[in-house]
Amino acid sequence: MGTIGHRNKGFIFATAASLSLLMGCGSTPKPVAKTPVVTPQKPVDVQANQPVTPEHKLLEAKKVWQCQKDKDARDSLLLDAAALYIQQEDTLLAQQVLIELRQDGIAPSLHDRYALLLAKAYINNRSADPAKLHHLLEGLSTSTSKKAEIQTTLFAKQGMWADAANALLRTNASAEVKVEQVWTWIKQLDETALQKADRQFPALRPFISLRNLTHEYAQSSVSLQEGLKAFQRTYPGHMLAAHLPKDVMQAQALSQPDLQEIAVFLPLSGRLASTGEAVKDG
DSSP, X not given: OOOSSOOXXXXXHHHHXXXXXXXOXXXXXXXXXXXXXXXXXXXXXXXXXXXXXXXXXHHHHHHHHHHHOOHHHHHXXXXXXXXXXHHTTOHHHHHHHHHHHHHHOOOHXXXXXXXXXXXXXXXXXXXXXXXXXXXXXXXXXXXXXXXXXXXXXXXXHTTOHHHHHHHHTTSSOOHHHHHHHHHHHHTTOOHHHHHHHHHHOGGGHHHHHHHHHHHHTTTOHHHHHHHHHHHHHHSTTXXXXXXXXXXXXXXXHOOOOOOSOOOOOOOOSGGGHHHHHHHHTO
């Protein structure tokens, strides 16, 4: 895979040096004439009230590599460090860890996790190519909520509202969050885009149907209320049946004024007085 974004030059040299020591000259240690006696060392102790930091994971990775020469275990800990860097928004250091890992080779068992972290590390990088990030995610062997979250952000950044809405529905977001955000994006689609989304994304069809319904009955709250009842009967198990968008609920709450009497102003004097009197007398 090509470079997703330009490599950042302003990383911390101590971390880079530590990574270089961890990687060594190759992923496989050279054989030695005599098998050394390895004294097992305890993993790095982290006090219960002390948060785990990326540096803790880097130190654990160093010990695992020095004592056991277990590349997969080392790389898993380095991915932990990259994830923690991303969590604390140190994306430059996360990118550096991931670049070093890629150069040393990634085990198939760690590829999906590596790809997700790489996409997250570069998602806000202006020089990153969205197409390459999408390609990276499409290459994952499994479809996960985390993958869908990243795809949602990528599609939204590109203004691909239908794709973003479809991806959001595959995340673990709450039904209320999904309804409001998907509805916001669906309302931004013109008729041509709506028809395309209806063909391409079956999961969006209830939202598209609701949009068409609200447009059709926009001038009549009574008709809208009846249409929404029919809509909920059509999609009884859908999230929209339980969680209508807020603006639709507000429109539904409006009612036609109950007119009991009508006031009419009639001219009873002047040149139109005769007409006014005639209307008044029925």
